[in-house]
Amino acid sequence: MEASPQIRRYNGIPSPEEFACQIERKNVPAVFTGCVKDWKAFSKWNVSNGGLDYLQELVGSSVVEAMLSRSAPVFYGDIRSHERVPLPFSTFIGYCKDFLQSADDGRDSISQARKHESFGLTAQHGDNAMGEESPHQIYLAQVPIINAENKEMGQLECLRDEIKTPAFLEGKLLASINLWMNSARTRSSTHYDPHHNLLCIISGCKQVVLWPPSACPFLYPLPVYGEASNHSAIHLESTNFSLYPRAKSIDEYSQKVTLHAGDSVFIPEGWFHQVDSGDLTIAVNFWWRSEMMSGMVEHMDAYYLRRILKRLIDKEMDRMLSIPSTAVVNNVVSASGQSSSGNAVDEDLDMNHQKAGGKGKLEQEFSLHELEPHALKSLHELVSLVHHHINQNQPPGDIPVDQSVSREEAEVRKIVKSYLFNLEEDPIANIVWNLEAHSFQRVFLTLAHNFPRTLEAFVLHALSPVGVEVLTRKFEQMDQMIEPDDRSQFYQKFYSVFDDQSCAMDALLNGKESFASQAFNNVLAQYLGINLDGSKP
Numbered sequence: 009m010e011a012s013p014q015i016r017r018y019n020g021i022p023s024p025e026e027f028a029c030q031i032e033r034k035n036v037p038a039v040f041t042g043c044v045k046d047w048k049a050f051s052k053w054n055v056s057n058g059g060l061d062y063l064q065e066l067v068g069s070s071v072v073e074a075m076l077s078r079s080a081p082v083f084y085g086d087i088r089s090h091e092r093v094p095l096p097f098s099t100f101i102g103y104c105k106d107f108l109q110s111a112d113d114g115r116d117s118i119s120q121a122r123k124h125e126s127f128g129l130t131a132q133h134g135d136n137a138m139g140e141e142s143p144h145q146i147y148l149a150q151v152p153i154i155n156a157e158n159k160e161m162g163q164l165e166c167l168r169d170e171i172k173t174p175a176f177l178e179g180k181l182l183a184s185i186n187l188w189m190n191s192a193r194t195r196s197s198t199h200y201d202p203h204h205n206l207l208c209i210i211s212g213c214k215q216v217v218l219w220p221p222s223a224c225p226f227l228y229p230l231p232v233y234g235e236a237s238n239h240s241a242i243h244l245e246s247t248n249f250s251l252y253p254r255a256k257s258i259d260e261y262s263q264k265v266t267l268h269a270g271d272s273v274f275i276p277e278g279w280f281h282q283v284d285s286g287d288l289t290i291a292v293n294f295w296w297r298s299e300m301m302s303g304m305v306e307h308m309d310a311y312y313l314r315r316i317l318k319r320l321i322d323k324e325m326d327r328m329l330s331i332p333s334t335a336v337v338n339n340v341v342s343a344s345g346q347s348s349s350g351n352a353v354d355e356d357l358d359m360n361h362q363k364a365g366g367k368g369k370l371e372q373e374f375s376l377h378e379l380e381p382h383a384l385k386s387l388h389e390l391v392s393l394v395h396h397h398i399n400q401n402q403p404p405g406d407i408p409v410d411q412s413v414s415r416e417e418a419e420v421r422k423i424v425k426s427y428l429f430n431l432e433e434d435p436i437a438n439i440v441w442n443l444e445a446h447s448f449q450r451v452f453l454t455l456a457h458n459f460p461r462t463l464e465a466f467v468l469h470a471l472s473p474v475g476v477e478v479l480t481r482k483f484e485q486m487d488q489m490i491e492p493d494d495r496s497q498f499y500q501k502f503y504s505v506f507d508d509q510s511c512a513m514d515a516l517l518n519g520k521e522s523f524a525s526q527a528f529n530n531v532l533a534q535y536l537g538i539n540l541d542g543s544k545p
Contacts, residue, residue, distance in 0.1 A: 012219070012220045012222075012223070012261050012263065013034070013035075013036040013220060014036070014263070015036070015037045015038065015039060015218065015263050015265060016031065016036060016037070016038040016039070017038070017039045017041070018038060018039065018040050018041065019041050019042070020040075021040060021043055021174065021175065021176065022038075022040070022176050023175075023176065024175060024176045024177075024178060024179065026176070027176035027177075028176075031274060032204065032274070032276070032298075032299075033299075035276040035277075035278070035279075035298075036276065037218055037263075037265075037273060037274055037275055037276060037279060038273070038274045039265050039267070039271065039272070039273050039274075040174075040271065040272045040273070040274070041270070041271055042270045042271065043174060043208065043270065043271060043272040044171075044172075044174075044208045044209075044210065044270055044271075044272060044292075045270040046172065047170065047171050047172050047210070048169070048170045048171070048172075049167070049170040049171050049210050049292070050210055050269065050270060052170065053170070053210050053211055053290055054211050054269075055104070055108065055211045055212065055288045055290065056211075059211060059290075060101050060104050060105055060108070063097075063101060064097070064098055064101040066166060066167070066170075067097045067098070067101075067164060067166060067167070068097065068098060069096045069097065069098045069099075070096070070097050070163065070164070070166075071094050071095065071096055071097070071163075072094070072095060072096075072097050072100070072148060072151050072163045072164065073092045073093070073094060073095075073151065073163065074092070074093055074094075074095040074100065074146050074147065074148055074149075074151075075090055075091075075092060075146070075147045075148070075149040075150075076090060076091050076092070076093045076145055076146060077089065077090045077145050077147065078090065078145070080144055080145035080147075080192075080194070081144070081192060081193050081194050081195055082194075082195045082196075082197065082243075082244055082245060083147055083149065083194055083195065083196050083197065084197040084239070084243075085196075085197050085199050085236045085238070085239040086197075086230070086235075086236040086239060087235060087236065095146065097164075100146065100148060100189070100191075103143040103146065103191045104189075104191045104288055106143075106191075107143075107191040107192060107287065107288065108288060143191065143192075144191070144192050146191070147188075147189075147190050147194050148187060148188065148189040148190070149188055149196075150186045150188065151163055151164055151186060151187045151188075151189075152164065152184055152185070152186055152187075153165060153167050153168055153171070153184075153185040153186060153187055153292070154168060154182070154184060154185045155183075155184045156181070156182055156183055156184060157183060157184070164187055167187065168185070171185070171208075171292055173294065174206065174272075174294075177206065177294060177296070180294075180296040181296060181297060181302070182294055182295065182296045183203050183295045183296055183297060184294075184295050185292060185293070185294055185295075186292065186293050186295070187290070187291075187292055188285075188289075188290070188291040188292070188293065189289070189290045189291075190285050190287075190288070190289055191287070191288060192287060193284070193285065193286060193287055194284075194285045195244060195282070195283070195284050195285075196282060196283040196284075196285075197239055197240065197244065197282065198217075198219075198227060198239065198240035198242065198244070198280055198281070198282040199236075199238050199239040199240065199280065199281070199282075200221070200238050200277070200278050200279055200280045200281070201238065201275065201277060201278075201295065202238065202277060202301075203277055203295040203296055203297055203298070204274070204275075204276055204277050204295065204296050204297070204298050205274070205275040205276075205277075205293055205294070205295055206272055206273070206274055206275075206293060206294040207267070207272060207273050207275060207283075207291060207293045208271075208272040208291060208292050208293065208294075209267045209268060209269050209270065209271050209272065209289070209290075209291050210269060210290045210291060210292060211269050211288070211289065211290040212269065212285065212286050212287070212288055212289025212290060212291075213266065213267065213268050213269070213285075213286040213289060214266075214267045214283055214284065214285050214286070214289060214291060215264065215265070215266050215267070215283070215284040216264070216265050216266075216267065216273055216275070216281055216282070216283050216284075217262050217263070217264050217281065217282045217283075218262065218263050218264075218265070218275065218279055218280065218281045219258065219261050219262050219263075219279065219280040219281070220261065220279060220280075221278040221279060221280070222261075223258065223261040223262075223280065224280070224534065224535050225254055225534035225535065226254045226255060226257050226258045226261065227240040227242060227255070227258060227280055228240055228241040228242055228252050228254070228255065228537065229241070229535070229536070229537045230537050231536065231537040231538055232536040232537060232538060233538075234537075237537070240280065241537070242255050242258075244282065254534075276298075277298050277301070317528070317531065320531045320535060321524060321527045321528050321531055324527040324528075324530050324531050324534075325477065325523065325524065325527045328429060328430055328431065328474065328523075328526075328527060328530075329431050329441070329474070329477065329478065329481075330431065330432075374453055374454045374456075374457035374458060375454075376454060376458060379450060379451070379454060380447070380450075382447070383443070383447045383450055383451050386439050386442075386443055386447070386451055387451045387454060387455060389435075389439050390436065390439055390440075390451070390455065390462075390466065391455070391459055391462050393435055393436050393439075393470070394436075394462050394465055394466050394470045395462070397465075397469065397470050428472035428473065428474050428475070429472070429473055429474050429523060429526045430474060431474055431478065433474075434472050434474050434475055436466075436470060436471065436472070436475050437471075437472065437474045437475040437477075437478045440475065440478050440479055440482055441478045441482075443482065445482075445485050445486045445488075445489045445490070446489070448482050448485075448486055449486050449490065449494075449498060452498075452502060453498065453501055453502075456501050456502055456504065456505050457501070460504075460505035461505070463502075463505045464505050464506055464507075464512075467479075467506075467512050467515055467516065468506075468511065468512065468515050471515070471519055472519070473519050473520075473522040473523035473526065474523055475519070476515075476516055476518075476519025476520055476522075476523065477519070477520055477523040479516070480516060480520060486498070529541070
């Protein structure tokens with residue numbers, strides 16, 4: 009995966025132009041130090057300086073919707089792990105005061121009177137709503153101050169004058185402004201938002217871990233058709249790496265920021281984030297639609313979906329063709345004699361551009377003895393592996409170089425085709441992958457001339473889907489490096505071994521489509537949380 013874009017940090021507040029062009033448009037997170045210190049809320053809501061009394065007087069007993077978690081202090085987005093319960097704001101402020109007092113005298117952070125108050129709430133809203141330890145399980149998460157999409161949901165509209173919309177957000181069509189407030193420490197589960205987000209810390213401290221959208225496969229998103237589709241399936245407290253093996257790599261793509269009172273962070277849409285909140289933390293966030301999403305018209309959705317899926321499938325196919333380990337086929341070496349590595353293969357291709365393209369006329373001699381040693385070794389291994397498919401009980405070995413065509417024809421029988429999709433698992437695909445363009449051309453011309461039935465069986469029966477993908481990509485590489493006349497003569501010789509050339513073309517096309525279909529299934533699992541075979545993504 010490509011390197012993650014780095015979080016940018018600003019000591020001042022950017023201008024609207026700078027924010028729009030240098031930050032928002034690039035879809036990269038940014039931290040703004042002291043961004044909200046001029047807010048009335050910053051001075052009035054300070055928990056250590058009478059902020060709780062001020063808020064209680066301002067909001068009173070207005071009922072807000074609180075998040076009650078059965079897994080506190082972790083608050084997961086899946087509604088199976090939490091529920092929304094009505095709670096008087098003054099009751100929650102009471103919880104916070106008790107918690108603040110407990111830090112001074114060391115007693116139980118929740119007073120008996122408060123517990124009785126919570127029990128009353130239990131009676132009103134169900135047995136599972138609250139319990140003895142419920143105040144620690146309560147989080148005022150995403151309580152609307154204003155909600156442009158549903159004005160009736162603005163439960164704390166009385167707080168609007170206490171905060172200021174940052175100048176660089178002026179002109180944005182805000183979807184909502186929300187309050188986030190906790191008494192004890194809390195952890196939010198890893199998720200992304202469908203809007204741009206500016207999270208502002210008014211009192212307390214938050215630590216935010218961020219991952220770019222491209223890290224989605226490592227975070228195992230919940231199925232796209234579920235109600236919590238923007239959340240990761242990975243549990244924060246104890247990750248099961250046997251169920252989520254890709255999660256071992258999540259730290260490689262994460263970035264961490266710590267925000268103190270007065271700071272803010274821009275979290276672009278689609279960026280996964282997980283937030284740890286310290287005791288008695290108060291924050292406000294702004295959500296607004298990105299220009300890209302605002303500019304998308306519905307009748308283009310199907311097209312955008314197909315284009316994005318196609319791009320992800322192409323990337324997944326490249327990943328499936330990553331350079332294999334050297335343990336396959338007795339440490340198969342590349343055509344240059346170097347061990348298989350990305351650099352070795354690329355260098356071989358670069359060094360042979362001129363060599364492969366310098367010939368304007370295809371050589372007509374296809375003697376095995378004229379092949380270079382490494383090319384001859386690769387040819388022997390290919391013939392041996394194809395014949396091994398004929399007789400699964402016969403271990404692969406080198407085929408004698410003087411074997412006649414008639415004997416070779418007699419040995420080719422029905423072959424069981426392998427349905428392999430990863431390069432490191434397929435010895436035949438490995439050999440072809442590690443041939444540079446000139447050697448690839450010479451090996452397959454020699455194979456067509458000396459072992460036509462083996463080449464036919466190679467294409468029609470022995471090639472797995474990944475083998476077909478490798479072969480056709482090698483065709484494309486060779487095509488760019490040889491003259492048109494040589495290219496035409498190569499394919500004429502290659503397809504001449506088939507009694508029915510349309511069958512050969514069908515076999516190659518079917519193999520490529522099978523490989524692409526597997527890549528598509530991988531994309532569904534990694535990015536959308538959907539497994540067509542029913543297994544864990």
